[in-house]
Amino acid sequence: MTTKTFSYSSFLRSPSQVLPSLDDADVILERRDEENLILMRAERFEAGVTGVRIAARALAILARRNRALAEEVLAEELPWTTWLPETERQECVRDLLRHLIAGADTGELLPFSRALTSWRSTAVVWSDPELARELQGPFTGDGPEVPRPVEASE
Helix, strand or coil: CCEEEEEHHHHHHCHHHHHHHHHCCEEEEECCCCCCEEECCHHHHHHHHHHHHHHHHHHHHHHHHCHHHHHHHHHHHCHHHHHCCHHHHHHHHHHHHHHHHHHHHHCCCHHHHHHHHHHHHHHHHHHCHHHHHHHCCCCCCCCCCCCCCCCCCC
16 A cells, blocks of 8 residues: 655645545655654555454464464564574564464554564664673673762852
């Protein structure tokens, strides 16, 4: 599906200029100091939700019958997991699968998305051997003592 982008203020000033775009695209409304908004027709939204729900539930069924295969499928879809150490890779895939199954059951996929972002960030850290080594410690302590700020006189 294509998208078209408009400023939020353009939409507020003249919605009749923006809304016809929904015939063949989803609309992204860009806001300066807030998260962008997306406008879409309800039919397209429901189709997406239904597709995700069916795919997540199908993977959940597969996981109940053959968990190793479900984990393999998920890991193959997320090639960045190769940067994780083997034990963390297994933990990552299992954790994401649990979140996906719960999301399929409840319709709430935001926890899955957050876990996916967190694990991807962890994998990126592991991709840099020097950074990964530094973050594993040992740590020398709390660091140097910082002097108390002096109160400014008025």
